[in-house]
Amino acid sequence: MDKEEIRKRLKEVESLPTLPPIVSKLNEMVADEDTTATKLGKIIEKDQVLTSKLLRMVNSSFFGFPQRISTVSNAIVLLGFNVIKTLIVTSSIFEVMQASDVGLFEHSLGCATAAGIIAKRLQIKNPEEVSTAGLIHDLGKIVLRSELPEEYEEIIKITNEKGLYIREVEHQRLGIGHGEIGGMLARQWNLPERLVIPIEYHHKPGSSPDFKDITAIVHFSDILIRALGFGNSGDPWVPSLDHKAWELIKFKKSDVKEVISELDEKLVELQDFTLEIKKDA
Amino acid sequence: MQRIPIKFAKPGFILGKEAITPEGQVLCGSDTELTEDLILRLKKQGVLVLTIKGHPVRLPGELPLSERLRELDRRFSKVKKDPVLKALETLIGEFWIEQEKGKDYLKRLKTQKS
Numbered sequence: 001m002d003k004e005e006i007r008k009r010l011k012e013v014e015s016l017p018t019l020p021p022i023v024s025k026l027n028e029m030v031a032d033e034d035t036t037a038t039k040l041g042k043i044i045e046k047d048q049v050l051t052s053k054l055l056r057m058v059n060s061s062f063f064g065f066p067q068r069i070s071t072v073s074n075a076i077v078l079l080g081f082n083v084i085k086t087l088i089v090t091s092s093i094f095e096v097m098q099a100s101d102v103g104l105f106e107h108s109l110g111c112a113t114a115a116g117i118i119a120k121r122l123q124i125k126n127p128e129e130v131s132t133a134g135l136i137h138d139l140g141k142i143v144l145r146s147e148l149p150e151e152y153e154e155i156i157k158i159t160n161e162k163g164l165y166i167r168e169v170e171h172q173r174l175g176i177g178h179g180e181i182g183g184m185l186a187r188q189w190n191l192p193e194r195l196v197i198p199i200e201y202h203h204k205p206g207s208s209p210d211f212k213d214i215t216a217i218v219h220f221s222d223i224l225i226r227a228l229g230f231g232n233s234g235d236p237w238v239p240s241l242d243h244k245a246w247e248l249i250k251f252k253k254s255d256v257k258e259v260i261s262e263l264d265e266k267l268v269e270l271q272d273f274t275l276e277i278k279k280d281a
Numbered sequence: 282m283q284r285i286p287i288k289f290a291k292p293g294f295i296l297g298k299e300a301i302t303p304e305g306q307v308l309c310g311s312d313t314e315l316t317e318d319l320i321l322r323l324k325k326q327g328v329l330v331l332t333i334k335g336h337p338v339r340l341p342g343e344l345p346l347s348e349r350l351r352e353l354d355r356r357f358s359k360v361k362k363d364p365v366l367k368a369l370e371t372l373i374g375e376f377w378i379e380q381e382k383g384k385d386y387l388k389r390l391k392t393q394k395s
């Protein structure tokens with residue numbers, strides 16, 4: 001299997017029922033200048049299941065709003081449409097992930113939490129967007145698992161047997177890594193480049209063409225959450241740090257200490273969140 | 282901070298978060314020190330889990346500190362040469378040690394040695 005073949009398979013993913021029809025409607029509305037958060041919120045709230053999923057996500061600890069967000073239009077105002085749209089587009093993917101790969105689900109939530117904490121500390125505009133990028137950074141792995149299940153199983157097997165990084169084996173077997181795959185799909189779904197590029201470049205942030213700060217944060221958050229041993233992302237190893245990306249973060253020891261402590265606290269809350277989801281499932 | 286089922290609570294533990302009933306009723310605030318009496322009262326009111334400061338309880342299934350540190354070291358085994366990541370590993374290890382043994386444990390250890 002080569003890159004082109006994978007590209008073709010991914011094109012078909014678009015037609016799978018994973019993309020809620022409401023998304024194209026919302027895209028049209030956003031393009032219209034007269035659309036307000038209230039109008040958008042009303043459309044989304046017609047779908048009660050989607051609304052409750054959405055509100056649960058926006059109220060979860062990785063965004064960390066002190067007060068409860070109770071309506072979709074409020075959520076749009078507070079988090080921005082990019083975030084809401086991404087949560088809607090990926091909500092069914094996350095359902096699949098919760099059922100098929102809890103470890104990766106926890107890894108993703110943990111990375112989102114870390115990314116949010118770091119983004120706030122670096123005073124990045126709209127840190128919720130950075131959390132969301134963290135949430136979906138390993139999108140490519142979920143796609144691999146669901147679209148190329150045999151190859152994925154083989155990849156995991158070799159990864160474990162040889163003690164390699166999962167992305168090394170992806171490159172060996174497919175000629176492409178989960179970062180690029182996730183990026184392709186996110187672009188196909190018209191997610192904003194601010195989110196696509198961090199997904200695509202989270203393992204090589206030094207080469208990212210744009211949004212270098214967000215990409216660097218997602219890169220380091222992935223390292224940090226693996227370092228803490230929270231969740232499971234296919235292999236247990238802490239990935240190598242891209243020092244070009246680190247230059248953009250460059251925390252002092254005392255900063256890292258505070259980040260670890262803040263993250264530890266949030267991870268405790270996150271366990272409650274995942275329990276709540278399991279209870280509802 | 283640690284989340285524990287209330288049956289693991291002991292006098293002297295300090296709440297890291299409010300104690301809440303499953304219905305969401307707040308019974309006492311963060312920073313409250315637990316006493317024998319208080320724990321009993323909370324149980325009676327239906328509280329199931331508590332968030333407490335530090336990491337004083339080893340829950341069933343949770344690895345002991347020494348083992349967690351060994352796992353930490355193993356996870357970093359491919360990046361031992363990177364000084365930034367080396368420092369990160371040390372910070373995480375120290376954080377866990379202080380969580381379990383108390384805040385000034387490492388400092389005390391160092392002054393004892395010198």
Ligand SMILES: [Fe+2]
Binds near residue numbers: 137138179202203
């Ligand atoms: Fe990754």
Ligand SMILES: [Fe+2]
Binds near residue numbers: 137222233
């Ligand atoms: Fe990851």
